[in-house]
Amino acid sequence: MSSTPDSQYVYYKQRREFGQQFSFGEKEELLVSIPPDEEIARQYKPRDPVSRGTQFAKQMSCSEVNTERATYETHGINHTEGGWPKDICLSDPEQTTRYRRKIEKDELFISEVMNLTKPMEHCIFQNNAINIYETFFENCEPAPLLEPCSSRTLNVYRDPCNPKRPVTHLSWSPDGGTKLAVSHCDTTFQTDANDVACDSFIWEVENPNTPLLNLKPTSSIICLEYNPKDPATLVSGFLSGQVGAWDTRVDKSLVAISEREVCHQEAVNSVLWINSKTGTEFFSGSFDGRIIWWDTRKLNEPLEKLLIDPVKTDDQDISRSYGVTVLEYETTMPTKFMCGTDVGTVFVCNRKGKSPIEKINFRINTHLGPVCSIARNPSFLKNFLTVGDWTARIWSEDCRESSIIWTKHQSVLLTDGIWSPTKCSMFYISRMDGVLDAWDLLQQHNDPVLSIKVCDEPLLCMRAHESGRFIASGSKNGATFLIEVSDNMTTSLKNDKSLLTAMFERENKREKILEAKSREIKLKVKTAQVAHDESNGESKLNKANAIEAACKQAEEEFLANVQKAKEKLCPSRIKNKENGGKKAADGDESFLEGDLPESD
Structure with missing residues (x-):
């Protein structure tokens, strides 16, 4: 369509051709060749940034169709009396009685009634098994609301x-x-x-x-x-x-x-x-x-x-x-x-x-x-x-x-x-x-x-x-x-006392087990301490005996060394004493002052 309002061309397309698939093919053909124009190229000035708007909306079409109008009617039936034919007047008891007798004499009436009794009996048994008027959870206490403590x-x-x-x-x-x-x-x-x-x-x-x-x-x-x-x-x-x-x-x-x-x-x-x-x-x-x-x-x-x-x-x-x-x-x-x-x-x-x-x-x-x-x-x-x-x-x-x-x-x-x-x-x-x-x-x-x-x-x-x-x-x-x-x-609440009883019993039992374990550990420590004290007593006694024996041995060695020194330094005096028959007891003999020579 041209931009001028006085020259236009309208394209027509049938409704059945809408939505058909396009068929593309490959063909080598040069339609037009336009060489670049240097004068126009010199007038080109790059811009940064560049904003452009494009139409990116979906193409939609509108079609109108005129259809034939349909007329609807609403009818109601009172089911308290059932469905009656048109020629029977409900207000006339003779007609209704006559029609009932006619239906009851029909051969298919008994078989139809027998066929309807089975589903009806099933529904009756269901109503007897389930009390539809029962009030459920009547004896249960209402659940307490989660009220915050305040x-x-x-x-x-x-x-x-x-x-x-x-x-x-x-x-x-x-x-x-x-x-x-x-x-x-x-x-x-x-x-x-x-x-x-x-x-x-x-x-x-x-x-x-x-x-x-x-x-x-x-x-x-x-x-x-x-x-x-x-x-x-x-x-x-x-x-x-x-x-x-x-x-x-x-x-x-x-x-x-x-x-x-x-x-x-x-x-x-x-x-x-x-x-x-x-x-x-x-x-x-x-x-x-x-x-x-x-x-x-x-x-x-x-x-x-x-x-x-x-x-x-x-x-x-x-x-x-x-x-x-x-x-x-x-x-x-x-x-x-x-x-x-x-x-x-x-x-x-x-x-x-x-x-x-x-x-x-x-x-x-x-x-x-x-x-x-x-x-x-x-x-x-x-x-x-x-x-x-x-x-x-x-x-x-x-x-x-x-x-x-x-x-x-x-x-x-x-x-x-x-x-x-x-x-x-x-x-x-x-x-x-x-x-x-x-x-x-x-x-x-x-x-x-x-x-x-x-x-x-x-x-x-x-x-x-x-x-x-x-x-x-x-x-x-x-x-x-x-x-x-x-x-x-x-x-x-209803279960608070039982829950607290169980808690106290559980904690009491736990503490008793811990107390028994503690007493057992203390008894072991005490037994080990007594055994350690006994062993320490024996070792102390052995040590005292060893010290006493070492002291006695040192004393004997000291007296022996003294006797040897006396014999070595004063042999003549020892000899005279032996000749005189006077022998002093061991450990009681002493030197007079000046008997032993002075050492350097």
Whole structure:
């Protein structure tokens, strides 16, 4: 087609010729020869870079076809009455009855009905075998959602006194945990007690602004514990070594206090109620190495005393006793208790014993420093948690040489540890950097499942609510934090207890095998040492005999040489003595001064 609009030529091609394959062939033929033009070549100027546009799209064609239109109709049939012929009126019962009889008299009707019964019978049997209306997985518990572990701080209870004092102990009231008893005491060495208040407080959980009750003792309270049977009665241990009883219904002051002559000589670190008939007995432990049992009705006279003496003897000495840092008591085991000491040893005791040897069953070396916390697992009473130095360890009473599970060494000191009351595999640990770690033994052992940065100052103590939902933690600056954890950290699943039982049994068995192997190695080393000592004794005896024989031989040789020298130097004198019949005994003959000539 030319570029001018008035001259054009249209090419026509039939539709059937579209898409045919081209046929190429070879032929030697010169169509045109154009020689180069030098004048045009001189006008050529090379350019760099050069941009050119080309058409690289696919060639397409458009064709139109007119087709004949088709007419469609839609008809419906009501299958509740089946298909009827056109000449039968459905509203006339006589016609329908007559037509049914006509069909039933047909010879093919019976055979067709018999042929249809087989597939229909198969479908009926299928419906009878499978209950299509059955509700599957009706008795199965729904799978728990993978909820991430989380927490939040609900309330903060701050020390109203100035200067602020550290929180030393926490205790929940037994009436559902509606109140929280907080004791404050500054145990720093050589602290001026005149400038520091001695008050401790009881807070309502829902009111963090003002305390419910202000306890005013004569000395600072280190530990304060609610009576599990009476929400109005408390006992406390003082910095002065005394113990006292409180009744919140009577007054803010003490109801009873022990005499200084019969109480501890140093600060009371722990007090715990014991399971007694009267519900008024408790016991206390102190740095002076004594455990004393008391009755709140008669605090001027202790019921019983026990020294934590590591030497197994009935003649206990207080100078050898270890200081008690923490006590542990389980109400389901009324006679057994445990105490942690300031040298890292845990003593497992039984109050039922008649003598001190029978009362102290055995001891376990748990930590390098003081034991900060001891807590029995509420579901597995043979296993208990201890916290001290930089680690937390889980022990079994059957394995006394090593713990069955322990955490890795932390970068800061640990201060306290508790089990969750509702979830058997969960325990919490407080640290000196203000972090509270939550560990779940069924999820992971290397790291905690949740680390909560509670505050910037050290966390010194904590206590879990009986519902397992709330954790109270006290800091060094006198603030008590109430922390709420998520639901998956408070409820145990169906298989948690069985899985934890299998884990404890497996680790317990492993530690027993290692203990037996260790004892075998120690016995071999001891036997080899005894044999080595015996062989050394024999060799020492032989060596002594050889030295004695060598000395005797040297002495004899020395005396013989002396005799020869005498005979050689003074032969005439020896001869005269022999003639005179006087012969001195061997070794007793001596020379007079000047008998032997002087040697050059």
